[in-house]
Amino acid sequence: MIDRGESKDSNLLYSGNVSVNGSVNGNGKEVVESARLADSVTSIAGVRALAPGLRDLVATATAKVLRRTGDEPVGVDVTRGGDGVKVRIDAHLDHTRSVAEVVDEIFSVIETDIARGAVEVSGRLDIDLRVVSRG
Amino acid sequence: MDVNEHVGSGAEPDQTSADSQRESDAQLRGVIDEYMSTFQPEPEDTAGVRERILQLVRDDLYRGPSTNLQTEQGHPFSISTASVRSIVRNAVDSVDGIRARSVDVEPAGDPEGSAATVSLTVAMRAGISFAPTAEAIRRSVSAEVLAELGIPAARIDINAEDVYVD
Numbered sequence: 001m002i003d004r005g006e007s008k009d010s011n012l013l014y015s016g017n018v019s020v021n022g023s024v025n026g027n028g029k030e031v032v033e034s035a036r037l038a039d040s041v042t043s044i045a046g047v048r049a050l051a052p053g054l055r056d057l058v059a060t061a062t063a064k065v066l067r068r069t070g071d072e073p074v075g076v077d078v079t080r081g082g083d084g085v086k087v088r089i090d091a092h093l094d095h096t097r098s099v100a101e102v103v104d105e106i107f108s109v110i111e112t113d114i115a116r117g118a119v120e121v122s123g124r125l126d127i128d129l130r131v132v133s134r135g
Numbered sequence: 136m137d138v139n140e141h142v143g144s145g146a147e148p149d150q151t152s153a154d155s156q157r158e159s160d161a162q163l164r165g166v167i168d169e170y171m172s173t174f175q176p177e178p179e180d181t182a183g184v185r186e187r188i189l190q191l192v193r194d195d196l197y198r199g200p201s202t203n204l205q206t207e208q209g210h211p212f213s214i215s216t217a218s219v220r221s222i223v224r225n226a227v228d229s230v231d232g233i234r235a236r237s238v239d240v241e242p243a244g245d246p247e248g249s250a251a252t253v254s255l256t257v258a259m260r261a262g263i264s265f266a267p268t269a270e271a272i273r274r275s276v277s278a279e280v281l282a283e284l285g286i287p288a289a290r291i292d293i294n295a296e297d298v299y300v301d
Contacts, residue, residue: 054159054192058166061191065184079162099214100206100285107210130201131214134222134283 030078031055033119038076040109040118041089046102050075051090051132084124093134103129163192202240204286205248216240219284223253226279230271232260236296243289250289251280258297269293 038050052060054077062068077088087110093102106129114121167188201213220238227235236256244250253276259265273291280288 052195054162054166057192057195058163058170058188061188061195062167062170064191065187095283098281098283098285099212103210103212103285104206104208107208127210129210129212131212131218133215134218 029120030080031074033078034074034076036118037078037087037089037110037113038074040113041076041091041106044102044105044109046093046097047106048092048094051092053077053088053090078119084126085119085121086126086128087119088128088130090130090132092132095135099131099134103131160193163189167192202251203242203248204251204284205246206285207249209246211248214284219251222279222283223255223276226275227255227257227272229279230268230275232263233268233272234258234299244287248286250287251284252290252292253280253288254292254294256294256296258299259295261298261300265295269295 034053034055041047042050053075056074075089077086079086079088089106091102091106093099107127110127113119114125167185170188171185200216202216202219203211203213205211219240223238223240224235227233227238234257236258239254241252241254242248242250243252255272255276257272259268272293276291277288280286
């Protein structure tokens with residue numbers, strides 16, 4: 001699904017909200033946090049892969065429209081709203097465990113990561129988990 | 136040969152889907168706005184760039200409808216309806232002389248999504264006795280749904296709508 005489009009300048013990389021000159025803007029923090037959670041979630045037995053999150057889809061589409069190259073997708077979206085933090089995950093699972101077992105472990109891992117400060121949460125935490133496929 | 140023993144659930148997937156689509160669109164526009172605020176595209180790239188990005192993302196984002204469930208520990212999740220149907224279909228097809236036709240899985244239980252209601256139509260091989268076979272289908276579907284999803288099937292409605300000859 002990741003189409004990097006035709007590369008015009010390989011120095012221009014898109015990854016979440018990292019701006020074109022490589023500096024991390026205010027929302028770059030969310031990208032870093034997303035990457036931390038993605039590493040934790042993909043290490044869970046039964047998680048085959050993560051589908052690109054919204055930021056990755058936009059990054060890829062932007063790169064395609066503007067004929068630049070894209071970066072590796074993160075697979076987890078951490079976003080902050082008015083009332084708290086939303087963590088969105090689209091996961092591909094394998095057959096080794098039941099879906100509920102894997103879901104419970106994903107929640108547990110995210111809560112542990114948050115407790116140790118991998119993501120700064122003030123207000124409500126909303127985990128939006130979707131199992132895209134199994135197999 | 137209708138052996139529905141229970142009344143179907145009253146879920147409203149269309150409304151959920153429309154709400155989800157609106158939410159996704161709002162999020163997409165938000166993310167695109169963030170991108171465009173940190174990026175100055177070339178003048179020749181700017182014509183309709185937002186709509187072109189949005190269209191590409193929508194194309195990638197569409198992955199079909201979802202079924203909303205939750206684990207015994209109370210963790211909510213959604214799973215592609217196609218994946219759930221595939222689990223049920225395999226369980227039905229594993230019963231000798233039965234072929235799955237349509238499969239519908241809706242969230243059930245209290246709280247909603249802690250169990251699932253399964254409604255399916257099947258084709259039967261000619262000469263098979265329906266009542267014991269229906270029980271075999273129920274056992275198979277119930278075991279498979281619990282093993283694969285980790286969610287119990289609270290109700291399994293079976294409608295035999297066709298008979299085939301090998």
